[in-house]
Amino acid sequence: MLIKRPADIRSSEITDKKVYLNRREFLGASAATTAAVAAGVLGTEAFVHAATPAPHGRKLENVKKTPFGADEKPNKWEEITTYNNYYEFGIDKDSPSMFARNLKTEPWTVAVDGECAKKGNMPLEDILKGQALEERIYRHRCVEAWSMVIPWVGFPLSDLIKKCEPTSKAKFVEFTTFFDTKQMSARTSAIRYPYVEGLRLDEAMHPLTIMAVGLYGEVIPNQDGAPMRLVVPWKYGFKHIKSISKIRFVEKQPMNTWQDQASNEYGFYANVNPSVDHPRWSQATERRIGEFLRRKTLMFNGYGDQVASLYSGMDLKKNY
């Protein structure tokens, strides 16, 4: 027996084959595009780490040894030069070790500007002329809850500031990182460039605050902020601005890059403080690179004896 059932769909309601195929092509094309873009972006989600430790540089002469950090065991050169946050060269920790070599650090000038008597371009040689260099082994605590011990070579920032002769209106110092897309890969617009940081003048003049130009007694590698970077050991790493090309003395508190990016997560002071958590992770402990057990993070990164007085009376929960 033959039962003839009516068609479910009238022929007029069936999408024309050509249109149907077009749509199928369109879907296919958008899927293929997504796949291609995804492959492009995720391809940089490096699985094979191609980190390359910095080649050893010129030995620095007449470096004075200091008692700083005599009780600490410094991290290895390989660790300090392959694990860097320097977004201008890419967002992965090993990107700067691969791309920072393109940065030309000689000749180098620092533009001095703002509330000071000695404005203008200061060649790095002039800054270093007659400047005594000393080794400072400091603990370095990143806001991402890892830390290292680093044998910097540098000089007190106060020496440089005195040369600039700031006026009485200078209350803060603003620093800017050199930026040039030709030399810096910065393939992502992860943050706004150039990178800016700042210190209160008394923080900048503090004897612990140095400008580092060397590492392990040698010229500082590019990925670590050559030719000159700031080191403020009681503050999180992002305050330690690299490859400084501009110094400006200002009356008002500068807007530093990470505060500008996310002011609820990163403040101006950025003092290491185990009791004030980052909104997304705890700052109570840290992983020292090379260790398994996490260390308890120390207030002011353990430099409280020398620097706590800078913040007496301040609410450090508010001024994070």
Add this chain to the structure above:
Amino acid sequence: MKLSDRAVRFGLKPVVFLASLGPLAYLIWAALTGNLSANPLADLTNETGVWTLRFICLTLAVTPLRKWTGWNTLVKFRRMTGLFAFFYGSLHLLTYAIVDRFAGLDQAPGWVEAIGAGHVPGAALMASTARGLARSVGEDIYKRPFITIGFAAWITMVPLAITSTAGWIRRLGGKRWNRLHRLVYLTGILGPLHYWWLVKADVSRPLTYAAVVAVLLGARLYWSRARRVAALPVRAPATRA
């Protein structure tokens, strides 16, 4: 392409299985030979997380790819990729619990000491470690949204992994089983969100996973609408005057 059952079962499946273990094998090799970064513990956590996301995407891609290419054999790999997503997700959770939480406990040095001396930690230490770890992980899940989301994403995979066997499909019945396994759509949404909230500034990678998931879920939405339209009752033909 039509492959015989034998070819799939004894040829393609073992190959895909071994390939899926590749990332883990590589991680172990790289960790043992010092080919990870200066912070290998963070690498282990990150890589297991990223591979979880990739396997979730692969699993979600099976059905759209099958429909798109008409190659039905693909469906035979869905359980495997899904279970690998759960496998890497569990490794990710375990790594986090050990590297991020356990290593910060006051009890942890005691373990290192005991293991270093070549003996098993005492029962008292074990009990207090278990309590400390549970509290530490619990607090983190409660306090930090990206951990909450990540943990929730893992939880959504647990019933799917348990009921992935043929026995459970039979017990639940195909329809109910299918409905339950739509939970993986939620996994696909929570996973990239977890990644998103973790990164400091550049969201291009989490965004990419989110986009892939969006396309794969969008395709389903599109097809289910197309099906519903096709299933609409036929209207009575308009009478001509």
